[in-house]
Amino acid sequence: GNRTGYIDDEIATFPRRSHPVTNTPEFQRIHQEVAGMHAYTSKEIASGAWKRSSPNQTVSTGINEYNTAASSGGTIDAAPPRSWSTFTGDGFTLQVPSDWRILGDQSSAMIAPQGGIGQQAGSTSSNLVYGILTDVYSPPAGTSQSQVFAALLDELSTGNRGLQPGPVQSICVGGRKAQSSQSVTPDANGGRGEHDWIVGVPTGNALRYFVFVAPEANFSAARPIFQKILDSIRIQ
Numbered sequence: 436g437n438r439t440g441y442i443d444d445e446i447a448t449f450p451r452r453s454h455p456v457t458n459t460p461e462f463q464r465i466h467q468e469v470a471g472m473h474a475y476t477s478k479e480i481a482s483g484a485w486k487r488s489s490p491n492q493t494v495s496t497g498i499n500e501y502n503t504a505a506s507s508g509g510t511i512d513a514a515p516p517r518s519w520s521t522f523t524g525d526g527f528t529l530q531v532p533s534d535w536r537i538l539g540d541q542s543s544a545m546i547a548p549q550g551g552i553g554q555q556a557g558s559t560s561s562n563l564v565y566g567i568l569t570d571v572y573s574p575p576a577g578t579s580q581s582q583v584f585a586a587l588l589d590e591l592s593t594g595n596r597g598l599q600p601g602p603v604q605s606i607c608v609g610g611r612k613a614q615s616s617q618s619v620t621p622d623a624n625g626g627r628g629e630h631d632w633i634v635g636v637p638t639g640n641a642l643r644y645f646v647f648v649a650p651e652a653n654f655s656a657a658r659p660i661f662q663k664i665l666d667s668i669r670i671q
Contacts, residue, residue: 437594448575516660519667522546524569527609527643530667532660535566543570563648564624565657567664572635572642583642584614584635591633591646597622598631608636609669619651630654632661636670643670 516532525542538545538552538561545552547566572587588600601617613636623629628651635644645668647661 441594519663525571526638526671527569528667528669528671529664531567531664544568563646564629565649565653567645567647567661569643569645571638572644573640574642580637583637584616587635587642587644588616588618588633595620595631600633606634608634608665611636611670613637621651624650627651634665636668638670 516534518533519530520533522529522531522537522544523541524544531546532548535546535548535551538547545561545563545566545568547563551563551565552561553564572583572590574583574586578586584603588603592598592600597620599619599621601619603614603616606613606615613634615632615634618631618633620629620631630649630651632647632654633644634646635642637643645665647657647664649657649661
């Protein structure tokens with residue numbers, strides 16, 4: 436939802452050129468190629484039409500495309516899972532409850548039970564209420580390896596108003612050194628609060644991160660499920 440701001444911030448970090456190139460034949464070629472592509476509407480995206488045109492083959496048996504329309508009621512199914520399935524992502528695997536669903540792809544995804552993903556008010560964007568999200572964070576040039584996780588927390592705080600990162604702890608994820616922060620967003624969920632357990636695992640020059648999300652009042656009950664998911668993560 437804040438991609439325009441993020442892009443503007445990223446552009447501001449680029450070195451200024453005294454004689455910038457604003458157009459080339461290559462740019463025109465790419466422009467024409469992209470102009471001929473089909474742009475899906477928000478309704479087509481929500482309905483899964485784009486997946487039927489380009490199937491997602493990165494998700495293992497037992498995990499299906501998440502239906503955001505079915506999760507709009509706001510009731511979260513946080514019952515203990517009866518069985519678990521393997522989700523294979525881009526360079527990692529983890530175990531999730533078999534009845535949880537995925538929104539996204541193998542690199543960037545939200546995985547949640549029924550009711551765990553809703554629509555942001557006045558927007559077609561999805562909002563994780565209960566579940567896990569994962570993505571890759573590439574830090575700004577010049578960021579030292581020891582400061583990458585702190586840079587991630589800063590960016591998440593900027594993109595999620597009210598997020599308050601807790602102390603950083605060193606942990607082990609899949610045999611690798613990692614860091615975590617128990618964070619809160621007091622104003623989320625209509626003032627009821629949200630608990631965000633943020634975990635970052637170094638992968639080359641980037642950081643594969645996982646955020647376990649639950650309403651503040653439900654986090655203690657959700658913690659054993661989140662812990663089992665975390666313990667199952669294997670980085671390839």
